[in-house]
Amino acid sequence: MEELNKQIVAYQYVSTKEYIDAFPCAYRQWRADDKPNGMPGCNKIHGYSFSVKFYFGTNELDARNWVTDYGALRPLKSFLEDQLDHCLLVAEDDPEIDWFREA
Numbered sequence: 001m002e003e004l005n006k007q008i009v010a011y012q013y014v015s016t017k018e019y020i021d022a023f024p025c026a027y028r029q030w031r032a033d034d035k036p037n038g039m040p041g042c043n044k045i046h047g048y049s050f051s052v053k054f055y056f057g058t059n060e061l062d063a064r065n066w067v068t069d070y071g072a073l074r075p076l077k078s079f080l081e082d083q084l085d086h087c088l089l090v091a092e093d094d095p096e097i098d099w100f101r102e103a
Contacts, residue, residue: 010057018054023080025087030095
């Protein structure tokens with residue numbers, strides 16, 4: 001994976017939008033070991049509700065004195081729901097990837 005060239009930018013105005021526990025999905029981390037007590041670990045399929053947080057910054061507010069219009073984020077939230085809601089995430093290098101693709 002190509003390393004991202006990250007540049008820190010400081011804005012005069014910053015706002016955030018967070019979707020908490022909004023995207024329930026299942027996944028497994030196939031490289032993870034079972035827990036020491038013999039209980040299944042993260043290498044087994046399990047699920048969580050994921051959260052995302054977006055940061056918006058600007059040096060000039062819009063006509064309403066807003067950094068961003070949260071209502072305009074509805075298509076983004078819908079896209080994330082379509083991609084993540086009740087899905088199964090499997091790593092490309094998972095040794096069982098062919099089984100998951102066929103299932």
